[in-house]
Amino acid sequence: MQEPWLCSSPRGAPPREAGWNHVSAPLVPRDAGAFVCVLVRPGSSRVLRCERTGEMNEHDTPFDELPADERLFRMRHSAAHVLAEAVLEMFPEAKYAIGPPVENGFYYDFDLPRPLTPDDLVALEARMRVSVARDLPIRGEQIPKARAREVFKDQPYKLELIEGIEDETVGYFRHGEFQDLCRGGHTERTGQLGAFALDRLAGAYWRGDEKNAMLQRVYGLLFPSTGELDAYRATRAEAERRDHRRLGRELDLFHLDPISPGSPFFHPKGAVLYNELIDYMRGLYREYGYDEVITPQMFSADLFKTSGHYDNFKDDMYMLEIDEQEFGLKPMNCPGHCALFRSGHYSYRDLPLRLAEFTRLHRNERSGVLHGMTRVRSFSQDDSHIYCTPDQVEHEIRAVFEMARRIYEELGLGLPVIRLATRPERFAGNIPDWDVAERQLGDSVRSVGYEYTLAPGEGAFYGPKVEFHFRDAIGRSWQLGTLQIDVAMPTRFGLQYTGADGEGHTPMMLHRAILGSLERFIGVYTEHTAGHFPLWLAPVQxxxxxxxxxxxxxxxxxxxxxxxxxxxxxxxxxxxxxxxxxxxxxxxxxxxxxxxxxxxxxxxxxxxxxxxxxxxxxxxxxxxxxxxxxxxxxxxxxxxxxxxxxxxxx
RNA sequence: GCCGCUGUAGCUCAGUGGCAGAGCAGCUGUUUCGUAAACAGCAGGUCGUGGGUUCAAGUCCCACCGGCGGCUCCA
Structure with a gap:
């Protein structure tokens, strides 16, 4: 006989459905004032479901009647609990941290006495299935912080989480022997998890901060049905077949060599792609009034001190000492373009000045982040910086949007999804300028007919940023282009143009790239097309x-x-x-x-x-x-x- | 950078302390063919690199390098 189900119903509120008998007797008054409602079919003694309508409204609506996305969220969330239960069974001394639902499944982070192995995943998954088969009720309630501290007294991560919660009470969930600090959103029972599988092991910093301890993260996949789980796995297998690192080799496009980690070798066929894309952009530059320039590969550190990159990115740059002076390989074109602008005498008649450049850039990306062509140390961009007067800015932004829309359409990428990234913690310039620039970007996005989602704090240090994302042929999202208003560099470089009034004025500056890095674009586009490039790009036609x-x-x-x-x-x-x-x-x-x-x-x-x-x-x-x-x-x-x-x- | 895994022929992989292998690709020859793989033969190796343990190391241990999956970062 299963243990009765506890529901912290608010004083025995009746179930809403017709056709259900309502047994409102407090069968298990585990907590003062808690009621248990057991639902049975008329004429049947079999307990079908328990319902709880407590303060957390956890099981207010029967699970089966929730919207599909809420059900899936709860399945994934509960699966994380069941995973933690399995891990705690295997390692009674384990410290458990957090375990949220995520896209495609769930994860849980642990501090364990030894590293987990793939064999452990098999064993853990088996234990999880036992918990599912037992179909244990999942109970949730609010408990006072003091009691939570007692319950989790041996769990440092939970204690830290408790201290971070402002309310007087915290969410507390249990099923079987397992208990967790949790804000809720769960299935009613452990038997409602759908189709799941433990997927992979990974490391993850506690609270996502690299200054904190590295925990062991177990990822699981979870979908409502086996069919959907299989479909996801099929998509992943398709992604593997399209992997640009694999196709790059099979189609003889490019390769990466330990002799220069993160710096692609373009083979003759890959160089065709690279050069065709540049030719394509050059054609558009003529049409849209851009001027191509070529600036040095290496600059005195002074340039990067002026731009602010030295302070923000020195450790990620290739620095050199030449004749006892500090130099750096350029990691981006904007400081060079500002130096170019500063060297000339421009009047308002010369603006907008749209400087474009394809030369190679070098960034000393940390070794762990390198990934095929999509994250490299040596690359070039379809990069441009637009210098203009304040009253030209809006027009320039719209023109960039128009050009971007056309390019993505011509490449068969569809309409981009826009994100607007706002002022980060470390920033240059002043806040009023940031506010104006953020509003201007947001307004412009809407005025050209796009919606955007906000990415607070993710802007560049010198200005807010619009990101162009698109979904590829198998549903994955990639960022390609970007458009940024620079609220810092024109001032830092002391850039001036002569206005109609004969006075000097500080120009506005926009950064924009549409394909982004050519390396990354080629990688992404190879996966999007599975190597079936349009004729104009095909290395052999x-x-x-x-x-x-x-x-x-x-x-x-x-x-x-x-x-x-x-x-x-x-x-x-x-x-x-x-x-x-x-x-x-x-x-x-x-x-x-x-x-x-x-x-x-x-x-x-x-x-x-x-x-x-x-x-x-x-x-x-x-x-x-x-x-x-x-x-x-x-x-x-x-x-x-x-x-x-x-x-x-x- | 951090955590875990991993590194054998150009590619995909087998090889659990005792002679370094297979398929594909390559080369040579035969075949001269009508819409997704002809046949035969040959060649191909610093088993990532450097130390160590051992009579003996591709195999066990340590360090480093690269790659993969994540985390953090991404001008």
Whole structure:
């Protein structure tokens, strides 16, 4: 017989549903004034559910009637408790910290006598399933702080949390032998957790502060159903197949070498992507009135002292000593552009001045943060700084938005999601200027038809920041571009332009990048497209496949004709069967395969197969050229990967 | 940087103190082929690096380097 369920019902409030019998007898008066409500079907003696409507409204509404997202939140939250229960069983001396629900599941942080191993995860998961099978009631209540301190007297992290709570009482949850300090949001029983699995181990600082102890974090996945859990795992497997580090190697685009950690080597094919993207941006710069500049790779530390980067980022810069003077490799372009502006004499007639630069930047990123192409130490950006008069700012911001929208659309990325990052704790400039700039950015975002979410305290040290995020083809969100108003550097550099009044004025300054770092963009875009780049970006745009050796010469003629139009074409002369050549081209994500045999040679044609695997039939060579040139010049988005992509390798 | 895991052929991986292996890729030869993998042979190794334990180390221990998963950071 299960133990009765305790509910701290407010004086026996009746259940709301018709058709339920309400047994309001206080079966287990565990806490003074607490009532237990047991629900049974009419005519049945089987206890179906208990309901509690206490001060915390924990089980005010039956779990099954909650909105789906609230149910999922509670399942994940309760799963964290069940995980902690399992860990405490395995390690009675464990100190447990916090365990919230998170996207895709939950985690719990522990201070344990030894590191956990993957085998431990298996054992813990088994223990969790026991708790689920026991289907224990989860009870919650508010208890006085003094009592909580007593309950958790051997739990330093819980005690610290208790001290941080301002109320006189704290939330206290139990199921079985397990008890936790918790603000609530739980299932009614441990049997309601849905489909879960322990996922991975990680380290995490207590309270997210690197000055604090490193705890062991156990991550779990949890979804309402096994189907959804499997679907999530399938998505993750797809992400692995698309991983740019893997595709970069398989498609021979780039690699990273221990000889220079975090600094990509672009192979010939990767360099095509890099240069095509720059060409694309240059074309837009001409259209949008940007001027490209090239500034030094290295500056005296004085420059970075002036800009403020020295104070904020010196440890993350590559510093050098030259002739007993301190120099640094530039980690960003803005100080150099300010130096360029300062060197000239600009009047209001020269503004807005939009300085763009693609030169390489170096940042000494901490070793643990490096990640493929998305977090590197050496990179270049489609970077620009716009100097303008105060009354030009709004127009300039809108123009950046318009340009960004166009670029993301042309690349097939859809509409970005906007975040507005405001003044951080350490900042340059003065607060009134910050307030104005934050309002101006927010207003501009709305005026161009976007909503934004606020990211308080996440701005750059010199000004508030708009971030452009987008979701890729498998639902992951990435930040690409940014737009910032600088409320510090023009003043710090003493920048001046001559106004119509003949007086000197401080210009406004905007920072903006749309692709962001080219390295990161290429990494993200490789994953978004799974390597199926649009034709204009594809490193090899077509492979000519001769059926037999006697067709090689004609294949070369076809290649020449296409190359004359600037198309990037290869001939597969290998001693392989056609099927193998097709397969190889397909695995290399080549957009077009041009098969040539006797029939095609006769007709000055090629049998065309596109990257989706569709057979387009034989087409005259001139028609193939027209088609490809059109597709390239219109920057058409790739139609989509083949329905059944083959696995590379064995 | 911190915590954990990890490092064997170009790639993916096997090798639990006793002769360093497989598949794919590569090279050579045969085959000359009609839309996703022809056949045969050959070659390929400082087992991340440096110390240590041992008669003996890819295997055990220590340090360092790189990578992976997180945390922190991200101009």
């Amino acid at each position: 077509a492979v000519v496949v001769p059926i037999a050796d006697r067709h090689v010469e004609y294949a070369h003629r076809v290649r020449s004709l296409l190359r004359e139009r600037g198309l990037r074409i290869q001939v597969d002369e290998s001693n392989e069967r056609m099927g193998a050549k097709i397969r190889r081209a397909q695995l290399q994500r080549v957009p077009y395969m041009l098969v040539v045999g006797d029939r095609e040679q006769e007709a000055e044609a090629a049998a065309v197969r596109d990257g989706t695997g569709a057979d387009l039939g034989a087409m005259p060579v001139f028609q193939i050229i027209d088609r490809m040139v059109d597709e390239r010049d219109s920057r058409a988005i790739y139609a989509g990967p083949p329905a059944h992509p083959p696995e590379a390798g064995a």
